[in-house]
Amino acid sequence: MPRTVLVTYGSTYGSTAELARTIGDVLREEGLLVEVRSAGLIRDLAPYGAVVLGGALYAGRWQRDARRFARRHRVALARLPLWLFSSGPLDASAAQRNLPPPPSVRRLVRRLGARGHMTFGGRLDERAEGRLARMIVKSGTGGDFRDVDAVSAWAEDVARELLPLTAPPG
Template sequence: MSLTVLVAHGSTYGSTAELARTVGDTLREAGLAVDVRSADAIRDLTPYGAVVLGGALYAGRWQHGARRFARRHRRALVRRPVWLFSSGPLDASATERDVPAPPSVRRLTLRLGARGHATFGGCLDERARGRVAQMIVKSGKGGDFRDFAAVSAWADGIARELRPLLSQG
C-alpha cells in the first residue's frame, strides 16, 4: 500500500482549501508524504494509501466537488483509511464545541467507513462572489472563524493513526 496521503478538498472561495493545506502541512511535519489537491482534479486514487476529504458546507450540504469526489471514488475510498472534515459555521461554534456533521455528511461517513469527521469554522468575506454570499457578508454574518490550531491538532491525530503504516512499508 502506498503511504502517500491525499488531502482533497471541495472549496468554492478558497477557505476550505486553506484548511486542507494546513492538514497537509501537519501531516508532512509528521513525516508523511502528502498531496493536497482540489477534489475536482483527482481522477485516480491508486497512488494514495489514505485520504482526507474536506468540503465546505453550504446550507448543510457539502460543496458539489467534494460530494462528486466521494460518489465517484466510493469503491476505492472504502478500501483506504479515510477522514472527513467540513468547514462552514460562520460563528465561533466549531471552536467552542464539537459541531455534528449534517445528516448528508453523517451518511457519507458511514458509507465510506470513515475513521473520523470534524467540523471547523468557515470564512466568508468581502472577496466572496455571488449574490447570496455578498448578502451574508453585508448583513454582518460573514467573517473568518477558522481555527488553524484546531485543524493542526486534528491532523496530528490522523498522523498518529497512520504512523504504524510507515513501519510496515
C-alpha cells in the same frame, strides 16, 4: 515504500482549500508523504494509501467537488483509511464544541467507513462572489472563524493514527 496521503477538498471561495493545506503541512511535518489537491482534479486513487477529504458546507451539504469526489470514488474510499472534515459555521460554535456533521455528511461517514469527522469554522468575506454570499457579508454575519490550532491538532491526531499504517513492512 510508504504510500502518499491525499488531502483533497471541495472549496468555492478558497478557505477550505487553505485548511487542507494546513492539514497537509502538519501531516508532512509528522513524516508522512502528502499531496494536497482539489477534489475536482483527482481521477484515480490508486497512487494513494490514505485520504483526508474536506468539504465547505453550503445549505447543509458539501460543496459540489467534494460530493462528486465522494460519489465517484466510493468503492476505493471504502477500502482506504479515510478522514473527513467539513468547514462552514460562521460563528464560534465549531470552536466551542465538536459539532456533528449535517445528515448528508453523516451518511458519507457511515457509508465510506470514515475513521473520523471534524467540523471547523469557516470564512466568508467581501472577496466572495455570488448573491447569497454577498448578502451574508453585507448583513455583518461573515468573518473568518477558522481556528488553525484546532485544525493542526486534528491533523496531528490523524497523523498519529496514520503513521503505523503507512510505515513500510518489517
